[in-house]
Amino acid sequence: MSVAPRRRSILLATAAVTAAATAPAVAAPAGDRHPHRPSGPLVIGHRGAAGWRPEHTADAYSYAVRAGADWIEPDKSSLVPPNTLLADAHAAGLKVGAYTFRAENQYLPAAYRRGTDPNAFGDAFAEYAFHYGQGVDAVVTDFPDIAVQAREDLRG
Incomplete structure (x- = not known):
């Protein structure tokens, strides 16, 4: 598209x-979006x-x-x-x-890519930090260890 x-x-x-x-x-009762379920x-x-x-x-x-x-x-x-x-x-x-969410340059927005090798890791931490900062409730990732570390870094 x-x-x-x-x-x-x-x-x-x-x-x-x-x-x-x-x-x-x-x-529906307060906080209950699905009273039928x-x-x-x-x-x-x-x-x-x-x-x-x-x-x-x-x-x-x-x-x-x-x-x-x-x-x-x-x-x-x-x-x-x-x-x-x-x-x-x-x-x-x-x-x-x-x-x-993936760590390789080819799957990252241009601002988070590092170098020209599409298979090299870019700055996935920065991408996670951006989305966590926006308030996303969850991420679907092929690199859960990186996602967890980025989440922990954000929490301080």
């Missing part, structure tokens, strides 16, 4: 989460509801909210400002787990 349609999809997804957050809801496993809308709607679209995120998902799992790039998907999802009562 080219940059312009992807940016448009992210903006539409943000609008959908905002709309879902402000839509009238059935009265007993406690149990969490439901995570991967890329919104990519099985039913085009991934990373307003329709997919809106569908996940309406379906009662507890979390959404967007691509980490859709959480970078000026996108407001993270804040909008939190306002809708959803947790956000961003994916996929």
Whole structure:
């Protein structure tokens, strides 16, 4: 997907989460988003509801909210400002787990790459710190040791 349609999809997804957050809801006890569901496993809308709607679209995120998902799992790039998907999802009562974090340059944004070798490790710590600082609730990573160390470094 080219940059312009992807940016448009992210903006539409943000609008959908905002709309879902402000839509009238059935009265439920405070803090209980899903009174119809007993406690149990969490439901995570991967890329919104990519099985039913085009991934990373307003329709997919809106569908996940309406379906009662507890979390959404967007691509980490859709959480970078000026996108407001993270804040909008939190306002809708959803947790956000961003994916996929890797340490190699080829998977990092240009600002976090070190050198020109696409397989060499870049500054993954800085990328984790950025997303943790933005308030992401979870990360999906191929390098959990680096993610944990970055989280511990942030806690001080």
